[in-house]
Amino acid sequence: MSDLPPIDYALFSDESLDPWQEHWDNNLQIWENLANLLQDSVLIPHASLQVPLAIAYICTPSALSKILPILFCHGRKPGVGKSTIGKLASYCWGVPICTSSDTFASIRNHLLEHKFIQHDGEFFEQNTILVLDDIDKRFFQDKIDVYRLFKFGYDRATDTIQIAGERGQNMKFRCFCGRVISSVSPLYADPDFPELQRRCFVLKFKKAEDFEPGEAERFNVGNFYEGGQFDAVLGRKEYKFNVLERLNLDTINWRGFDNLLKDYWSNTDNCALFVMWRKQLNSRKRTFVLPEKLSGENWTISVDMLSTGLTMGIWSTIPDAIQFLGKYWEWANGTKQNEYGATLKLLRELIQQEIETITALNSQAGYEVMPLSINPKKVKHTLDEGLKRGELDLSPSIDNVRNCMRELGWKLELRAWIPDKG
Secondary structure, eight states: OOOOOOOOOHHHHHHEEEEEGOOOTTTSSSSHHHHHHHHHHHOEEEEHEEEEHHHHHHOOGGGGGOOOOOEEEEETTSSSSSSHHHHHHHHHHHHOOTTOOOHHHHHHHHHHHHHEEETEEEEEOOOOOOEEEOOOOHHHHHHHHHHHHHHHTBBGGOOOEEEOTTTTTTTEEESSSEEEEEEOGGGGOTTOOGGGGSSSSEEOOOGGGOOOTTBBBBOOOSSSSTTTTTTTTTOOOOOOOGGGOOOOOOGOOTTTTTTHHOOOOOHHHHHHHHHHHHHHHHHOOOOOOTTTTTOOHHHHTTHHHHHHHHHHHHSOOOOOHHHHHHHEEEEHHHHHHHHHHHHHHHHHHHHHHHHHHHHHHHHTTTOOOSSSSSOHHHHHHHHHHHHHHSSOOOOOOOOHHHHHHHHHHHEEETTTTOOOOO
């Protein structure tokens, strides 16, 4: 055995990485640099809607916040960049990334370690965030305590959950903090997890070849485009993203990076500004008008995120922030309507196909050998195949299927779908 002292090989590994300062522009604000880091590393559809929200959410101080929904990063295919948001959040706050292999106990301990600090015998809450990468439906089903942590941890007023201690006694655990999830499964819209539907900001990711015209854009900060900035709320500009030249966040030395936000929110002036903005947003005597289509739930979970954006300069005024928020929720809620429309389209095609088949069969026989009806198993098979082909993001709920069939003039009777002649 050698008597030589042990070598810290991590020091050599760090030397092979670019320091984060080489990718940082000191002439830009923190949020602007983060937006550029994000967009240099991944192509994000509808960037003018998704990037400002993602950055505002990542920067939100959990210790000052009251409501923090889940930031759910969803993409149906692997390799679309949905994990990048979580990576950036983990670097910003100096926290590890949890995965589906982590147990509830390990996630709980990780959260307690980063959420509280002890000073002079007292515990003080710190700003932190919880990142859970690449999970699926079974993860929440098998680990119900983790699901409860994510379900209740969005509201400070209801974030206390009971857990069993080593000796069987009940212990209280306060789980409020920001939470970032990435998944190929749209759990935020899964009927088996109805509580998540009103507790999420959703970000959508897809491969470049799947982009629709106009979706490839860059949220402009720091005069990225020659000729100056375009409108951050309404601006649209086609953007060419070179995958081969993208920034790999794993090739950067992030040592000390987590001090940026910690120092920012250690400034009491910034804390006071955050509280001032939130007070104005929550005031019953509003000097601003909310968009008509913005629901109360959408508004409630957005206030702390908006307060962060206003404090850090993402939006200069409340009307600017409200205008952005209205456009984000119009888009986000519209994607859910598109899902309903895709279900409707598949069912309409199935009905047309069944009508043609049964009509031809009866015509050939010269009399009605088969009444006009559709087996529910065929309906389920059609939707399952649509899910496999990527025409649907999730399997529609029973109520969704029933509503679609009713809209198409069919009703379920005696274990078969039949035309509704009433």
